[in-house]
Amino acid sequence: MNKYDYHIHGTFSSDSTAAYGDLIQKAINENYKQIAFTDHFDFLPSEALEYGVPSYTEYVKHIENLQTKFKSSMSILLGVEIGEFHRVTPYTDRLFKIRKPDLTIGSIHVLTDGFNVSVPFNEIMTKNQVLDYYNENLALCEQSPINILGHLGIHKRYYTQTPDESYVDSLIDKILETLIKREIALEINYSPFRKTYNSFLPEIPVLKRYLNKGGKLVTIGSDSHSVENFDDNYNHTAKILSDCGCKELAIISPNGWTTTPLSCF
Numbered sequence: 001m002n003k004y005d006y007h008i009h010g011t012f013s014s015d016s017t018a019a020y021g022d023l024i025q026k027a028i029n030e031n032y033k034q035i036a037f038t039d040h041f042d043f044l045p046s047e048a049l050e051y052g053v054p055s056y057t058e059y060v061k062h063i064e065n066l067q068t069k070f071k072s073s074m075s076i077l078l079g080v081e082i083g084e085f086h087r088v089t090p091y092t093d094r095l096f097k098i099r100k101p102d103l104t105i106g107s108i109h110v111l112t113d114g115f116n117v118s119v120p121f122n123e124i125m126t127k128n129q130v131l132d133y134y135n136e137n138l139a140l141c142e143q144s145p146i147n148i149l150g151h152l153g154i155h156k157r158y159y160t161q162t163p164d165e166s167y168v169d170s171l172i173d174k175i176l177e178t179l180i181k182r183e184i185a186l187e188i189n190y191s192p193f194r195k196t197y198n199s200f201l202p203e204i205p206v207l208k209r210y211l212n213k214g215g216k217l218v219t220i221g222s223d224s225h226s227v228e229n230f231d232d233n234y235n236h237t238a239k240i241l242s243d244c245g246c247k248e249l250a251i252i253s254p255n256g257w258t259t260t261p262l263s264c265f
């Protein structure tokens with residue numbers, strides 16, 4: 001049994017209801033080998049004002065205590081999910097100085113004009129918005145010392161069908177090539193399954209392009225904000241990954257990435 005989830009929110013994230021102890025107990029019961037808590041640190045004013053920024057010092061202390069307490073039963077990583085990393089480096093520099101996290105997810109939640117792509121919105125995004133979204137993801141991957149690119153394509157989570165975004169194919173290829181060159185892992189985020197989009201993100205064609213280009217670093221993220229949602233589509237996701245030819249998961253250590261065979265259940 002070999003399950004890994006590298007994207008989990010506990011209550012240090014203002015939008016999560018999941019108690020850490022309950023998440024860890026469920027991870028033990030469901031045969032996880034390692035999990036990463038990746039609470040939100042969003043420093044852009046528009047996000048910070050809406051969601052707040054937790055105390056990183058308190059967060060580190062809390063996770064380190066859990067690491068000690070569950071040492072014999074669960075490997076727990078101190079992770080962070082940082083929104084728009086490339087635009088907030090004065091703050092991330094200070095955060096990294098306090099203690100470098102074991103794992104850093106870089107994510108795009110808002111466009112350059114402040115439009116939030118990670119919450120439900122009325123119409124599908126315009127071509128200019130979609131271009132802005134992927135350009136921001138490219139800048140993030142080119143400029144930031146992140147380990148994982150989080151939820152590429154998250155704006156589609158509340159869509160009910162796959163939109164035609166073929167006009168960003170070459171931009172997505174550039175993102176994938178940057179990930180490979182900079183050894184940033186591609187996250188397969190299965191939160192869309194519990195919204196209205198019947199796929200993980202990024203979708204199978206993007207995953208296949210990444211693998212075809214020689215990409216080897218794939219992680220699975222539940223992006224869960226409740227205990228109930230943690231693990232809810234893991235087996236389903238792992239099975240699809242395996243069917244797509246992705247046979248290994250990326251595992252992080254202080255020395256960098258290694259891989260382990262992907263287990264299906």
Ligand SMILES: [Zn+2]
Pocket residue numbers: 081107109118150151
């Ligand atoms: Zn996110």
Ligand SMILES: [Zn+2]
Pocket residue numbers: 007009081223
């Ligand atoms: Zn998240």
